[in-house]
Amino acid sequence: MLNEWFPNVKWDSMWEATMETLYMTAISVVATFVLGAILGLLLFLTSKGNIWENVMISKVISAFVNIFRSIPFIILIVLLIPFTKFLIGTMIGENAALPALIIGAAPFYARMVEIGLREIDKGVIEAAKSMGAKTSTIIWKVLLPESMPALVSGITVTAIALVGYTAMAGVIGAGGLGNLAYLEGFQRSRNDVTLMATIIILIIVFIIQIIGDLITTKLDKR
Amino acid sequence: MISIKDVKKIYDSKKGQIKAVDEVNLEIKEGEIFGVIGYSGAGKSTLIRMLNGLELPTQGSVTVAGNEVSRIKGSKLRKARQEISMIFQHFNLLWSRTVRDNIAFPLEIAGVSRKERLKKVDDLIRLVGLEGREDAYPSQLSGGQKQRVGIARALANNPKVLLCDEATSALDPETTDSILELLVDINERLGLTIVLITHEMHVIRKICHRVAVMEGGRIVEIGPVLDVFKNPKATITKRFVQQVTEPEETKETIDHLVDLYPQGKVVQLGFVGEAAEQPLITNLIRNFQVTVNILQGKISQTQSGSYGTLFIHVDGQAEEVAKAIDYIHSQRVGVEVISNA
Numbered sequence: 245m246l247n248e249w250f251p252n253v254k255w256d257s258m259w260e261a262t263m264e265t266l267y268m269t270a271i272s273v274v275a276t277f278v279l280g281a282i283l284g285l286l287l288f289l290t291s292k293g294n295i296w297e298n299v300m301i302s303k304v305i306s307a308f309v310n311i312f313r314s315i316p317f318i319i320l321i322v323l324l325i326p327f328t329k330f331l332i333g334t335m336i337g338e339n340a341a342l343p344a345l346i347i348g349a350a351p352f353y354a355r356m357v358e359i360g361l362r363e364i365d366k367g368v369i370e371a372a373k374s375m376g377a378k379t380s381t382i383i384w385k386v387l388l389p390e391s392m393p394a395l396v397s398g399i400t401v402t403a404i405a406l407v408g409y410t411a412m413a414g415v416i417g418a419g420g421l422g423n424l425a426y427l428e429g430f431q432r433s434r435n436d437v438t439l440m441a442t443i444i445i446l447i448i449v450f451i452i453q454i455i456g457d458l459i460t461t462k463l464d465k466r
Numbered sequence: 467m468i469s470i471k472d473v474k475k476i477y478d479s480k481k482g483q484i485k486a487v488d489e490v491n492l493e494i495k496e497g498e499i500f501g502v503i504g505y506s507g508a509g510k511s512t513l514i515r516m517l518n519g520l521e522l523p524t525q526g527s528v529t530v531a532g533n534e535v536s537r538i539k540g541s542k543l544r545k546a547r548q549e550i551s552m553i554f555q556h557f558n559l560l561w562s563r564t565v566r567d568n569i570a571f572p573l574e575i576a577g578v579s580r581k582e583r584l585k586k587v588d589d590l591i592r593l594v595g596l597e598g599r600e601d602a603y604p605s606q607l608s609g610g611q612k613q614r615v616g617i618a619r620a621l622a623n624n625p626k627v628l629l630c631d632e633a634t635s636a637l638d639p640e641t642t643d644s645i646l647e648l649l650v651d652i653n654e655r656l657g658l659t660i661v662l663i664t665h666e667m668h669v670i671r672k673i674c675h676r677v678a679v680m681e682g683g684r685i686v687e688i689g690p691v692l693d694v695f696k697n698p699k700a701t702i703t704k705r706f707v708q709q710v711t712e713p714e715e716t717k718e719t720i721d722h723l724v725d726l727y728p729q730g731k732v733v734q735l736g737f738v739g740e741a742a743e744q745p746l747i748t749n750l751i752r753n754f755q756v757t758v759n760i761l762q763g764k765i766s767q768t769q770s771g772s773y774g775t776l777f778i779h780v781d782g783q784a785e786e787v788a789k790a791i792d793y794i795h796s797q798r799v800g801v802e803v804i805s806n807a
Contacts, residue, residue: 365558367554368558368559368560370554371552371558374518374520374547374550374551374629375548375551375571375572375619375623376543376546376547376548376572376575377544378544378575381574381575385574389562389563390560390561463562465561465604465605466605
């Protein structure tokens, strides 16, 4: 029945493209989580009234984050071509998409991390200080655990955005479902291929959302 | 144990400088429960935060348990803070940790091994009466239970000083009393020095040995709690003392009583210490030809004796009434004649 509805879909290449999309998403989500958390922590800690209060550093990071968050992703990929070529050696393939995906998503996630950290009760940080906690202890045992639900729901939203970004990256040669939908579906006017790629992307997005929501609920003891 | 010398704290704000704490000198003895009372903005919060270095004085020095907390920094300050713990109005527990793990947190900071932590936490849970709730999260606890966790957490590293920042202000009266009893119990059992700030005279009355009254960043009155109750000097102190000695709406009630008893005299008696425990009224009725009507009264216990006020109506021959009042005067009881009918 599937073959009747989707006569032009080559299942093995569809499967391969799905794996490529999942690969790009997974790697970039992990890297974005780490990089975004670091940037978000720096944004939070250097802001006014916090442990590492520093107007200069705060402004620099903030400007960096705002600039990269504002550039439309498709333009960012093009802008980063020299950087990607230098780093990966090519512009084709899943790995070539990673620098742009991470640089595009990390600043976006960093802002969410910062917002999550701001929601932590200042009193709890003060309590940790009053117990003689070091800054590293405050980061690892207070800031991160106490903001974890926000960090997880933030990375869920970011991961979903990243699935979309991989499709865009696909159009300019990164592989994955976006690439397949564009080359096989759009350019050859095989709408069934485009539709199938879309359905698979939707399924991936729903699964990410469900897992994210589950973890957030489980973590949140408030 | 605690010595505050010539301490000033000045904040810069858009409207100019704000003196949060102004020329404060204070000595607090070991094992003492010392209260600081004042309305919000009086500087008491800033003062207590200088005792563990969360705020630094602009001028002057603060020494706690042999450490000059206003000067030391880095690891030395962190080490000193383990001996000066603090409990908070809003408890400030980590919601992501269970009761047990919250109490274990300061032990983790101090680098105590896991095995010792578990043992110590169990002892503390028993001390504050939270058996059976070890694995609950803060969100599953009542306010009083949360503060018990806060107290257990504060005691984990065997501190020498416990700072209480409005620790009972978010609790209902009954829970407040149980938390205050726990604090007294800890003070007696562990010999811990306790400094608390509050805006409720009730808290001072119930557990403090000495009290300082703060207004506009300055200490306007200081002394043993009973002395301050007996003889409040500053206007603000009188207001605070009234909070506990006079039932609410006293003034209206008394006006009403004065209208109600046009004959004789309505007299306000103030009892302090042993005087509060004498059978004064019995003596009045036995020895003088007067009738005595008890209108309203309240006797409160402080840590070092009782204090109370009583409104009575004395009626009879004018001469006898005068004699009766003279007698009361001779009995170390404060007398204030409210009405002359």
